[in-house]
Each structure stands twice: as structure tokens, then as C-alpha cells.
Amino acid sequence: MDFTLSEEHRMLKESVANFAAKEIQPIAEEIDREDKWPDGLWQKLADLGIMGITVDPEYGGAGADILSASLACEELAKASAAVALSWGAHANLCCNNLNSHANEGQKKKYLPPLCNGKHIGALGLTEPNAGSDAVNIQTTAKKEGDRYVVNGTKTFITNGPIADTIVLYTKTDKSLGPKGITAFILDTKFPGFSVSKKLNKVGNRGSATGELIMDNCIIPAENIIGQENRGIAVMMGGLDVERAFFGTYALGIAEAAFAESIKYSKERVQFGKPIASFQLIQQKLADMYTQIEAARLLCYKAAILADSAKRGGKGTEVHQIAAAAILFTAEAACKVCEEAVQIHGGYGYCLEYPVQRFWRDAKLGTIGAGTSEVRRLIVARELIQM
Numbered sequence: 001m002d003f004t005l006s007e008e009h010r011m012l013k014e015s016v017a018n019f020a021a022k023e024i025q026p027i028a029e030e031i032d033r034e035d036k037w038p039d040g041l042w043q044k045l046a047d048l049g050i051m052g053i054t055v056d057p058e059y060g061g062a063g064a065d066i067l068s069a070s071l072a073c074e075e076l077a078k079a080s081a082a083v084a085l086s087w088g089a090h091a092n093l094c095c096n097n098l099n100s101h102a103n104e105g106q107k108k109k110y111l112p113p114l115c116n117g118k119h120i121g122a123l124g125l126t127e128p129n130a131g132s133d134a135v136n137i138q139t140t141a142k143k144e145g146d147r148y149v150v151n152g153t154k155t156f157i158t159n160g161p162i163a164d165t166i167v168l169y170t171k172t173d174k175s176l177g178p179k180g181i182t183a184f185i186l187d188t189k190f191p192g193f194s195v196s197k198k199l200n201k202v203g204n205r206g207s208a209t210g211e212l213i214m215d216n217c218i219i220p221a222e223n224i225i226g227q228e229n230r231g232i233a234v235m236m237g238g239l240d241v242e243r244a245f246f247g248t249y250a251l252g253i254a255e256a257a258f259a260e261s262i263k264y265s266k267e268r269v270q271f272g273k274p275i276a277s278f279q280l281i282q283q284k285l286a287d288m289y290t291q292i293e294a295a296r297l298l299c300y301k302a303a304i305l306a307d308s309a310k311r312g313g314k315g316t317e318v319h320q321i322a323a324a325a326i327l328f329t330a331e332a333a334c335k336v337c338e339e340a341v342q343i344h345g346g347y348g349y350c351l352e353y354p355v356q357r358f359w360r361d362a363k364l365g366t367i368g369a370g371t372s373e374v375r376r377l378i379v380a381r382e383l384i385q386m
């Protein structure tokens with residue numbers, strides 16, 4: 001067993017880290033304060049080659065594996081969770097899903113502009129009354145000739161207010177429950193689509209989250225992903241990758257909070273000594289480090305297993321590992337960030353120090369892409385197989 005990254009993975013991680021240090025970290029506070037995505041950043045992410053990081057090269061992507069995408073997510077999240085979140089919704093929820101599930105014509109049409117930074121992607125599943133109970137979505141798609149008329153509301157959609165292309169889940173037959181779900185590619189220029197509001201969040205500010213309305217929205221039948229009433233396969237097919245990917249979002253935030261805590265505890269002097277010399281502070285640092293290292297191993301393992309499953313590998317261990325990875329890492333990140341605020345004392349509670357931002361951003365990890373409670377249910381279900 002070798003715990004070192006391959007040369008290719010190490011170089012990718014380093015190049016995203018360098019990019020993030022130069023282009024994102026210096027403006028991370030401003031992104032959060034102004035709740036505004038920086039002008040030109042999507043194009044810079046495209047120039048870095050990561051907008052379609054896991055998309056096959058023939059559609060304009062980098063053809064990289066899930067571990068590469070996870071490493072990129074970790075490095076972006078260290079600088080700005082908001083950037084990592086929006087990029088993840090684009091690169092993973094939209095592009096990776098299309099690359100895995102769309103047909104040849106759809107890939108040729110929709111993926112190149114998503115990979116070169118001209119278009120922004122999103123995924124619309126959650127509704128005001130269907131969050132954890134995702135298969136209970138109420139958005140309907142009714143076939144009329146060679147098109148579908150879609151009606152419903154989606155909420156909490158990352159990039160929703162700015163997206164060009166949305167992977168949209170609907171019900172084509174409500175009587176069939178989960179077996180009546182159909183996934184579509186929605187071009188936000190289609191008639192009947194609108195953004196009703198941008199949500200005002202406590203964290204991940206700068207990553208636009210919105211409520212979307214489909215009011216007799218017309219989607220051509222050729223935009224079905226897979227087959228009618230088979231959307232559940234698309235939905236489930238992306239979940240392990242999503243969990244592996246999102247785990248490193250929380251990991252990156254925790255690492256950033258830890259780095260600030262080491263620095264501050266060596267600089268801050270109380271009782272004539274740096275606070276890092278006090279054993280109660282050392283205990284916090286040791287626990288933070290341990291949580292991060294354990295989380296990293298789980299996340300990287302989940303990414304490697306998710307990649308193997310994507311390439312046809314056998315076994316279902318990925319389901320429980322991916323859910324366990326995001327469950328553990330998201331909760332670890334919350335603990336690490338809370339301790340980071342504690343180590344900073346009163347300054348940690350003030351907006352000019354970044355640890356409060358990490359603390360706010362980390363909380364999303366236990367809610368978005370499935371809550372901690374739902375992840376526990378998934379791990380347990382896989383373990384007992386009942």
C-alpha cells in the first residue's frame with residue numbers, strides 16, 4: 001500500500017494550489033463580503049483546464065479521474081469554499097453527469113462550451129418540499145409531441161441564477177414514484193424558465209444559490225438524459241462521485257482553518273508565551289491534525305473507488321465509503337473550524353480573521369449533497385443490506 005500521490009496527481013494538485021494562491025486567496029474575503037463571484041474567474045478556471053476536468057477530451061474536457069477532481073476541489077476550497085462549491089456544481093454535478101449519462105449528440109452539443117468556460121452548469125434536483133426525500137420531487141414533465149412541458153420549482157440550486165445548462169430532474173409519471181423520474185438537459189434560454197430569487201446565505205457567499213421556476217417550460221424530447229422514467233439511474237449513478245468530490249470540499253476548508261490555527265497559536269502571546277506552548281492548545285492542534293488526516297484518507301479512498309466504479313469496476317463498497325467519507329469529513333471540518341475560532345479567541349469571532357468564514361462555510365458540508373443524517377442511513381443500509 002502506497003500513500004503517496006502519483007506524479008500526475010501531485011502536479012495537478014500543485015498547479016491548482018498555485019492558481020488558487022494567486023487568483024483566489026487574495027480576493028476570498030471580498031468574495032465573501034460582497035457575496036459576488038469575481039469577474040473573469042470562470043474563464044480563468046477554464047484556462048487552468050479544470051472546467052471539464054473529468055470530461056472526455058473529445059468533448060473538450062481534461063479526461064482526468066475522480067481523484068484529480070477531488071484534489072482540485074480540495075485546493076480550491078482551501079482558498080475559497082464558495083469557488084470550490086460553484087466550480088464543483090459545474091464540473092461535477094453538471095459536466096461529469098453529462099459525460100457519464102448523456103448521449104453522443106447531447107455531449108457534442110452541450111459539453112464543449114461548458115468545458116471552455118463559455119457556459120456555466122448546474123444541477124436541479126431539490127425542491128421546496130423535496131430535499132432529503134429527493135425521489136418525492138413534484139416538478140412535472142408532460143409529453144406533447146416531440147417536446148415536454150415542464151412545471152415546478154427548484155430551490156437551493158448552486159449556480160442556478162447564472163447557469164446556462166442545468167441537469168434537471170422531473171416526474172414524467174407521478175404514479176410510478178421513483179420509477180417515474182426523468183432527467184433532462186435544460187438550456188436556460190428555453191421558454192418558460194426563470195430565476196425567481198437568489199438566496200442570501202450565511203456561508204459560501206459568492207457562490208450563487210437560487211430558486212428556479214419552470215412555468216410551462218418547453219424542453220425538446222431529444223434533451224432527455226437516458227430514457228423517460230429512468231432518471232433514477234442518472235441520479236444514483238452520480239451520487240458516489242458527488243460524495244467523494246464534496247468530501248474534499250470540507251477537507252480543504254478544514255486544512256485552511258488548521259493552517260491559520262498553527263500560525264496564530266505560534267504568534268499570539270499570553271502569560272508571556274506563545275499560546276502554542278500551552279498543552280490545552282496543543283491538544284486542539286493534535287486533534288485537528290488527526291481529524292484532517294483521517295478525513296483525507298477516507299476521501300481519497302472514496303475518490304479512487306468511485307473512479308473504479310465509473311470505469312466498470314465491481315463491488316459496492318464505494319457506496320458506503322463515499323457516504324462515510326463525506327459524513328466524517330464534513331463533521332470533522334465543522335469541529336476543526338470551531339476549534340480554529342476558539343484558538344483565535346475574540347479575534348476568531350471578528351470578520352477580519354478568516355477562520356469565521358471557514359466556520360460558516362464548513363457547515364454546508366453537513367447539509368448540502370445529502371445531510372449527515374441521510375449519510376448515516378446510507379452507510380447503515382449498506383452495512384446491513386436489508
Ligand SMILES: Cc1cc2nc3c(=O)[nH]c(=O)nc-3n(C[C@H](O)[C@H](O)[C@H](O)COP(=O)(O)OP(=O)(O)OC[C@H]3O[C@@H](n4cnc5c(N)ncnc54)[C@H](O)[C@@H]3O)c2cc1C
Nearest residue numbers: 123124125126131132156157158367368369370371373374
Ligand atoms: C448552499 C446549498 C447549495 C445546494 N446546492 C444544491 C444543488 O446545486 N442542487 C440541488 O439539487 N440541491 C442543492 N442543495 C440542496 C441540498 O441537497 C438539500 O438542502 C439537502 O439535500 C437537504 O434537504 P433540505 O434542505 O430540504 O432538508 P430536509 O430534507 O427538510 O431535512 C431537514 C432535517 O431533517 C433531517 N431528515 C430528513 N429526513 C430524515 C430521515 N429520514 N431520517 C432522519 N433525519 C432526516 C435532515 O437530515 C435535516 O436535519 C443545496 C443546499 C444548500 C444549502
